[in-house]
Amino acid sequence: MNSAVIIFPGSNCDRDMLTALEAVTGRAPTRVWHRETALPDSVDLIAVPGGFSYGDYLRSGAMAANSPVMRAVKDAADRGVPVLGVCNGFQILTEAGMLPGALMRNAGIRFVCGDVALTVGEARSPFTAGYRSGEEIVIPVAHHDGNFQADQETLDRLEGEGRIAFRYAGECNGSARDIAGIVSDRGNVLGMMPHPERAVEPAHGNQEGRRLFEGLLEAVG
């Protein structure tokens, strides 16, 4: 599997994502700077990593969503290429209109940082292929703007269409219906606030995030 990691000014989880992808796929991902207008031809996965792109100016992810490379990312997603957005990456994908809803300031105001329990949702996507629906896993979070909100109709649609990939098993940040991650209508775009790339190596003390990448590798080839 050939992967690419998009890097914006202010991204700070790009190295973690690069390391995780290389560990699981055995191939070094291509690093793509935000000013690029094209992605590598044979890309099987695009990862939009966490961080504070453009200093979170205006709104988290708003600037990055309109940077040149995102047009290429959107085109690739339209062709069915899997796109994984983690944390700030999730914020960027919602701002870019590739996923519905918005990530607002955490309901408790505080930055949340630590391991959280998640329930794997019912979404059928290559991203959740390594998990069982309903299974509880633990993945670290680290964010200030992770409070997922959308109108009732959109929330109903996400649930009705089985597009919830992960839910918080307990209160985390005020997200509507405890949503921690959702997929696009085609299932090839995933946005999630928790950081699977931080639960990959034995040294991380938890390898439950690794299964996301392994499931993806198996599903995508």
Next chain:
Amino acid sequence: MKTRVYVTLKNGVLDPQGKAIHHALDGLGFSGVNDVRAGKLIELDLADTVSDEDVEAMCRKLLANTVIENFRIERAAHADSAADQVA
């Protein structure tokens, strides 16, 4: 031409920052504060050739996230009508 864009959270959208400001005002002993909502003011200096439609497009595309936010445009040349909107 100076143009101001006010971006506010939609009604019904929880505003944690407004809530925190409210708590802080209460803590300082200010009474009678019923509610606080925090928003943004963005000032643009625009060429005269920029139309109202252009400014609205800027708001929809970048300045506001219409999933959760409303915006109001106040252009200097339309100061009177803008004032009416405020009232």
